[in-house]
Amino acid sequence: MSNILVNIKGLNSQEFPKGVTPLQIMTDTKGVSKDSIICKVDGVLTDLSAQLSNDCELQFMDSKSKDGHSVLLHSTAHLMAQAVKRLFPKTKVTIGPYLENRFYYDFDVETPFLEEDLAKIEAEMVNISNENLEIIYEVKSRDEALSFFDNIEEDYKVEIINDLDEDEILKVYSQGEFTDLCRGPHVPSTGTIKHFKLLSSSAAYWRADENNQTLQRVYGTSFQNEKDLKKYLNMLEEQKKRDHRKIGKELDLYFFDDEVGPGLPLWTPNGAVMIDQLEALAKEKETASGYLRVKTPHLTKGELYEKSGHLKHYISSMYPAMDVDGIDYYMKPMNCPHHHKIFANTPKSYRDLPYRLSEYGTCYRYEKSGELFGLMRVRSMQMNDAHIYCTEEQFKDEFIGVCNLYMDYFKIFGIEKYEMRLSLHDPKGLGEKFIDNAELWKKTEDDVRNALKSANLKFVESVGDAAFYGPKIDVQVWSSIGREFTLATNQVDFAVPERFDLTYNDNDGTSKTPLCIHRAPLGTHERFIGFLIEHFGGNFPLWLAPKQVIVLPVSDKYNDYAEKVTKDLKSKGIRAYLDKRSEKIGSKIRDAELQKINIMIIVGEKEVENKTVTIRRRFIKEQKELSLDNFSNEVLTEINERRVSN
RNA sequence: GCCUGCGUAGCUCAGUAGGUAGAGCACUUCGUUGGUAACGAAGAGGUCACCGGUUCAAUCCCGGUCGUAGGCUCCA
Numbered sequence: 001m002s003n004i005l006v007n008i009k010g011l012n013s014q015e016f017p018k019g020v021t022p023l024q025i026m027t028d029t030k031g032v033s034k035d036s037i038i039c040k041v042d043g044v045l046t047d048l049s050a051q052l053s054n055d056c057e058l059q060f061m062d063s064k065s066k067d068g069h070s071v072l073l074h075s076t077a078h079l080m081a082q083a084v085k086r087l088f089p090k091t092k093v094t095i096g097p098y099l100e101n102r103f104y105y106d107f108d109v110e111t112p113f114l115e116e117d118l119a120k121i122e123a124e125m126v127n128i129s130n131e132n133l134e135i136i137y138e139v140k141s142r143d144e145a146l147s148f149f150d151n152i153e154e155d156y157k158v159e160i161i162n163d164l165d166e167d168e169i170l171k172v173y174s175q176g177e178f179t180d181l182c183r184g185p186h187v188p189s190t191g192t193i194k195h196f197k198l199l200s201s202s203a204a205y206w207r208a209d210e211n212n213q214t215l216q217r218v219y220g221t222s223f224q225n226e227k228d229l230k231k232y233l234n235m236l237e238e239q240k241k242r243d244h245r246k247i248g249k250e251l252d253l254y255f256f257d258d259e260v261g262p263g264l265p266l267w268t269p270n271g272a273v274m275i276d277q278l279e280a281l282a283k284e285k286e287t288a289s290g291y292l293r294v295k296t297p298h299l300t301k302g303e304l305y306e307k308s309g310h311l312k313h314y315i316s317s318m319y320p321a322m323d324v325d326g327i328d329y330y331m332k333p334m335n336c337p338h339h340h341k342i343f344a345n346t347p348k349s350y351r352d353l354p355y356r357l358s359e360y361g362t363c364y365r366y367e368k369s370g371e372l373f374g375l376m377r378v379r380s381m382q383m384n385d386a387h388i389y390c391t392e393e394q395f396k397d398e399f400i401g402v403c404n405l406y407m408d409y410f411k412i413f414g415i416e417k418y419e420m421r422l423s424l425h426d427p428k429g430l431g432e433k434f435i436d437n438a439e440l441w442k443k444t445e446d447d448v449r450n451a452l453k454s455a456n457l458k459f460v461e462s463v464g465d466a467a468f469y470g471p472k473i474d475v476q477v478w479s480s481i482g483r484e485f486t487l488a489t490n491q492v493d494f495a496v497p498e499r500f501d502l503t504y505n506d507n508d509g510t511s512k513t514p515l516c517i518h519r520a521p522l523g524t525h526e527r528f529i530g531f532l533i534e535h536f537g538g539n540f541p542l543w544l545a546p547k548q549v550i551v552l553p554v555s556d557k558y559n560d561y562a563e564k565v566t567k568d569l570k571s572k573g574i575r576a577y578l579d580k581r582s583e584k585i586g587s588k589i590r591d592a593e594l595q596k597i598n599i600m601i602i603v604g605e606k607e608v609e610n611k612t613v614t615i616r617r618r619f620i621k622e623q624k625e626l627s628l629d630n631f632s633n634e635v636l637t638e639i640n641e642r643r644v645s646n
Numbered sequence: 647g648c649c650u651g652c653g654u655a656g657c658u659c660a661g662u663a664g665g666u667a668g669a670g671c672a673c674u675u676c677g678u679u680g681g682u683a684a685c686g687a688a689g690a691g692g693u694c695a696c697c698g699g700u701u702c703a704a705u706c707c708c709g710g711u712c713g714u715a716g717g718c719u720c721c722a
Contacts, residue, residue: 202717
């Protein structure tokens with residue numbers, strides 16, 4: 001038998017007999033970490049049980065590496081599937097991929113899993129892990145694989161195989177009695193998987209299609225050691241504490257009421273302050289950037305949405321029409337058609353462009369009940385909306401201008417974790433989901449891509465996520481429990497202006513149709529505030545905080561002075577409150593801390609005498625005594641600069 | 647919209663083999679007048695989400711409705 005030369009990364013090259021497996025090399029070679037669970041052969045992720053037949057470069061990896069962790073997660077999904085099959089033999093398995101730090105597996109089961117079931121499954125997983133079953137794979141022909149899975153009645157696997165390309169190499173993994181179709185690779189044995197936790201179970205549709213069978217999805221996580229697992233689970237717990245639904249209640253920012261309706265938030269005085277601040281910021285920025293503000297009604301005839309195409313594309317998520325004197329009226333689901341009307345109301349010259357109309361109009365959308373989610377997904381929403389009408393030549397600058405505007409906002413809020421997504425059309429949806437003009441789509445998408453590239457903005461592309469009238473840039477963020485949301489959006493519309501006969505006279509005297517950019521850098525104010533609540537964990541920067549200052553008299557004796565101080569601050573526009581309760585100072589401080597109020601002012605005998613205030617900032621025990629004027633000047637500066645740090 | 651779970655005081659939560667409920671915090675009043683994360687006492691507060699059914703009797707069991715949670719689907 002001939003030998004092959006294996007260059008083990010981090011060690012020397014060594015000769016091994018042809019057909020040797022990385023697992024054998026790992027066991028026999030000093031210096032290779034016994035924690036390795038997977039390897040790369042010439043850069044390709046490979047099972048440790050794969051036979052090596054050529055000279056190669058071999059890199060061992062443990063599950064601390066990103067690739068290694070993905071494999072561990074994936075193998076844990078298989079481990080779970082095996083446990084499920086043991087406990088519920090009639091289950092049919094489907095797919096079980098890994099995600100970031102998590103995995104899931106979808107099962108077709110007779111009855112959905114309950115929480116007790118998850119505990120049972122987890123216990124069986126521990127058993128299988130202890131059995132330390134070797135995980136091996138075989139390459140099968142299409143026919144062999146089909147007859148195998150058909151025989152064990154794994155219908156979904158049969159369907160998957162039938163849908164795969166003819167030349168796809170089919171791998172079948174086995175661990176003990178459990179066999180699954182899978183691309184792999186996997187860890188060498190079930191004993192490798194020791195530190196895992198099932199997180200939740202829920203429903204999911206087969207192939208993500210709501211017309212298909214409902215499956216049960218179980219999510220879980222898995223790590224190389226107990227410490228990392230605990231750390232991750234702790235992190236999840238910590239994140240839950242930032243949930244805007246929880247903090248929104250604790251800080252009394254907004255609520256929903258059964259008699260008002262689901263998805264229709266009521267903003268309390270505290271929350272309304274935040275909306276006001278957001279609006280003030282946006283108005284300031286937009287005025288500086290040449291936007292003109294408009295106001296339009298909440299209710300409009302169906303005719304308008306017929307023309308815009310919204311009725312065709314979105315009727316199922318609009319509130320049903322109300323009949324007024326025999327005519328259908330709708331709650332407005334977006335502002336654009338109204339803005340188009342305003343554009344068209346007076347003749348436009350090329351000198352008027354770019355023409356930027358902005359409005360924080362409240363729109364109403366009948367989101368499906370199951371889609372509602374705190375402030376992130378609501379049925380009445382205030383859009384941070386504007387439409388920019390411009391020439392093709394102006395398009396690039398305007399588009400980049402909008403992107404820069406929201407980057408500017410993100411900087412103000414210290415938002416760093418987001419992803420810009422260029423959403424493109426899917427040619428398959430032309431004429432249906434997307435306006436039927438393949439050439440124009442291509443041209444516009446290229447324009448947007450080029451604009452982004454020239455501005456050095458990083459982005460990913462996503463086919464099929466465009467609006468029906470054009471491509472868009474969405475800024476994606478994640479809620480504290482990990483759900484993804486579009487926070488800001490910037491969209492090109494090459495179709496609707498024409499439907500509205502929007503024109504301008506160009507410098508050569510001809511009439512032309514402008515392009516329209518729909519943009520909402522702060523998305524909806526509901527969602528943006530929801531996001532900010534989680535982003536700051538309720539610890540808002542001073543300028544945004546509903547309650548900026550609370551005055552705490554040491555005892556009732558100093559209430560008069562405290563009252564004077566509070567009044568003075570209020571007169572300067574500072575959101576100051578007074579806590580006159582007959583409580584000890586420690587108790588008042590505790591309550592102010594729990595309410596996450598930025599600044600506490602303590603006044604007692606000393607302050608009355610010195611005509612000063614002693615301040616204590618949220619989370620900071622050190623105190624500072626200074627004159628009221630100095631204090632209010634400092635506070636006003638911090639507010640005006642919209643400073644983010646504490 | 648779909649699947650499953652959940653819904654008890656303003657909030658966080660106990661509780662009842664089916665006999666109409668309880669704590670802590672918050673609130674009100676009284677006492678206390680205190681210097682940096684909980685002063686003490688008393689009081690008030692509930693159609694146990696709603697509607698029906700079973701039962702002598704339902705907060706509890708059954709059905710429906712509404713809301714909500716986790717996901718899926720959708721998101722102009």
